[in-house]
Amino acid sequence: MKTFVYNGQPARVIFGSGTISTLPEEVERMGLQRVLVLATPPQEADAFRLAKSIGERAAGVYAKATMHTPVSVTEDAMRVVAELNVDGLVAVGGGSTTGLAKAIALRTDLPQIVAPTTYAGSEMTPILGETKDGAKITQTSPKVLPEVVIYDVELTMTLPAAMSGTSGMNAIAHAVEALYARESNPVVSLMAKEAIGALADSLPVIALRPQDPEARWKALYGAWLCGICLGSVGMALHHKLCHTLGGTFDLPHAETHTIVLPHALAYNAPAIPTVIDNLRAVLKADPAMALYDLAGQIGAKRALSDIGMPQSGIDIATDRALANPYWNPRALEREPIRELIARAYAGEPPQA
Known part of the structure; x- marks a missing residue:
């Protein structure tokens, strides 16, 4: 209870x-x-x-x-x-x-x-x-x-398909972290699952048919719900990493979220089994890999190296991500965090 x-x-x-x-x-x-x-x-x-x-x-x-x-x-x-x-x-x-x-x-x-x-x-x-x-x-x-x-x-309707995809992935990140936030609650969790499902369904359609009005409606609906999630509960590792990477290396915001999300979820997966089960019901597969595959399906870049991050930034980002303690469902450990960032830099599949 x-x-x-x-x-x-x-x-x-x-x-x-x-x-x-x-x-x-x-x-x-x-x-x-x-x-x-x-x-x-x-x-x-x-x-x-x-x-x-x-x-x-x-x-x-x-x-x-x-x-x-x-x-x-x-x-x-x-x-x-x-x-x-x-x-x-x-x-x-x-x-x-x-x-x-x-x-x-x-x-x-x-x-x-x-x-x-x-x-x-x-x-x-x-x-x-x-x-x-x-x-x-x-x-x-x-x-x-x-x-x-x-x-x-x-x-x-005129938002380019590529931007639509990464913008939608950025929104999904809000809902994913809301599911395991310290302040998570049944109302936000219901919205989060609805939002993830709406965006996971609509983004591939928009990638193929950018003018599809039903897909656009569904994506905007999902984004609205994701925004409520973001505004209602706290965030954790994923958002901390993205803010660190974006602010330090001036990386594009939505693209950074798209790349980091599968890796951050994989890192936290061992500590949030119930959330992973809920995500499986929505994404129909291993959630971290499903999000990595979704990024590929919509034609998004999946490597931080492809959006302007230097290789030397792996250690810089690791240090800054750990500099100020913050809540996360899994304890923050330097080597696993560095490995997470390194895999995201290289565009490799997520790994717990």
């Missing part, structure tokens, strides 16, 4: 197809008068279209969001927020744009409306990871939880 605590995160979610059309009324409903629309440089045109739809309540566009949320970019955005007398934020894009909105909200407590275009899931969490001087620092605060999230399947 298990004792557990469940904390639900407050957020208004609008989910469907064409739902971005509700943005102007959401801005009005929240009483916002000077909204800044955020985006990455490639999505600047999308940001301007949303600003136009908002009309006179749009104060401007800031399209310089960057991967890993560098503090320097946030400080530049803060200057614009002050100059334009902004009273609310609209973020359109993936984790980079959502991260910038959260970083601004942390410093200003401005309300956020987020319209995700990827499967990152961070829009459903009170978690912010910022990078400064080559180190990524993660913190949790209710200030950074977006007030409104508008999920529009149509916004994901």
Whole structure:
């Protein structure tokens, strides 16, 4: 008989197809008068279209969001927020744009409306990871939880198949770790298993048919649930490793999660037999190998060496991953952790 605590995160979610059309009324409903629309440089045109739809309540566009949320970019955005007398934020894009909105909200407590275009899931969490001087620092605060999230399947239809795959694998990582988190509970576990199944089914379809609307709907649905999982419980070894690798070597976020996930799960497998059984029911095979195979099926890279990590980084990452103690279901041991990172570097199959 298990004792557990469940904390639900407050957020208004609008989910469907064409739902971005509700943005102007959401801005009005929240009483916002000077909204800044955020985006990455490639999505600047999308940001301007949303600003136009908002009309006179749009104060401007800031399209310089960057991967890993560098503090320097946030400080530049803060200057614009002050100059334009902004009273609310609209973020359109993936984790980079959502991260910038959260970083601004942390410093200003401005309300956020987020319209995700990827499967990152961070829009459903009170978690912010910022990078400064080559180190990524993660913190949790209710200030950074977006007030409104508008999920529009149509916004994901143009997401390239390769990016869709790694973004979806990143989302799966949130749900996998939620199953064995110290704060795991029946509600989150139900969502996690549903989410993993939805993404494992839909990502291979998207790899073959990127315009398949049902697969896109299912993937976005799974990503939403994964985001709730990430925001409701703590994470462990997998996320610690990915933050270490991403912050230290400036590796692409989703690709790093895709590569590390099977290895981190294999490492923890001996300590979480019940979770492994639950995952088998969803993935229909040895879970760690199933995730490794899924990455191959969607055409994702499976070696850290292929996304920019130097071989010398194996020992650096090992040291940093062990530098600050954190909870994990299996005790953190230096040599097995180094072997995990080495196998992920080489792209070898996971091994417990």
